Amino acid sequence: MPAHAQTSTAAIVAAGRHLLEERGADALTMQDVAEAVGVRAPSLYKRVRSRSDLFRLILEDVADELTASLDAAAGSGDPVADLRAMTAAYRGFAHSNPVTYTLMFAPDSVPGATARSVRSSAALLRVVAELAGPQHTLPAARTIVAWAHGFITMELAGAFRLGGDVEQAWDFGLDQILAVMPGRSRA
């Protein structure tokens, strides 16, 4: 009689993601993941090719959720308000998923594997197109995302150690960037 399936790829990814966020990358063992889903470690290899494949699946999951949360943040009709909402959503997501968020941009043994997990948000490009005009959409979007990502990464890494108000620095930076958008208006 065939043995029943006792776990699934989705369960493994969910458990792995949770453990990864909770304990960090070094402490994530296949044994722990197996225990969390109720099987022994060798059984995981029926669903995932390797530990690094599991990381890839986890980060794809995180990237999809981030993209969805960005897209959901837009829709007010006002591009400036949308952009503020999206950057706030982006930062909130990173704060809620600090380890996995940072890992999405970490160097990997397989070059390009990291990149594949980072998706663009259609809503972001649409809003930036309204603010910056069609010719500048791509560089303007890259400027905004670079600033937001860089700010958040440094914040999460504890790189802001000269005192001062980090919230104020976030608002200052966002205002600066909004101010130079060709089709800007202050919110």
Place this chain on the structure above:
Amino acid sequence: MPAHAQTSTAAIVAAGRHLLEERGADALTMQDVAEAVGVRAPSLYKRVRSRSDLFRLILEDVADELTASLDAAAGSGDPVADLRAMTAAYRGFAHSNPVTYTLMFAPDSVPGATARSVRSSAALLRVVAELAGPQHTLPAARTIVAWAHGFITMELAGAFRLGGDVEQAWDFGLDQILAVMPGRSRA
């Protein structure tokens, strides 16, 4: 008769840094480092506490070099030219040290250990103070560094995959940020 010292902490850090940059974090083994400096793995533990301690020493070394290269890039007398030179030096350094640069901001098992390796540049703060005024120095410097770091990280992670000219996006972003500095002037 005492055995002569056959290696040093500096040699271990240099060899480790080179291997780390060349092969990536996962592939850096204590055996490889030991072989590179001409001893056996157990001897490394006379100089470094652990593998993660070696990582810390390597990233401190990288951070010090980055800070020095930023400070060296300033000095033209013109704050805008200085800032352009410093951001170019920053990006050039990251391109020359992609793995270790990115690792400086990676999440660590020991919270705060990462942050300690990222230093501020006195020259950068001085130049930004001239451009943004004393009240806005800190948030303005954070905006610039966040943008530059974010841009470079995404670039290194291969996150810019929608085509377009990445160099142009860099120049666009820098111009945007310079344009809103309170004491700005276009170079």
Place this chain on the structure above:
DNA sequence: ACCTGAACACCGTTCAAGT
């Protein structure tokens, strides 16, 4: 003092044998 071989613990991964 510093170096080393041997040993230990831990973990990713494979595989033959169970059901």
Place this chain on the structure above:
DNA sequence: ACCTGAACACCGTTCAAGT
């Protein structure tokens, strides 16, 4: 079909014994 114990390879780390 899927699961498991056992085994293997690899690696970080310790330590007693060398010089």
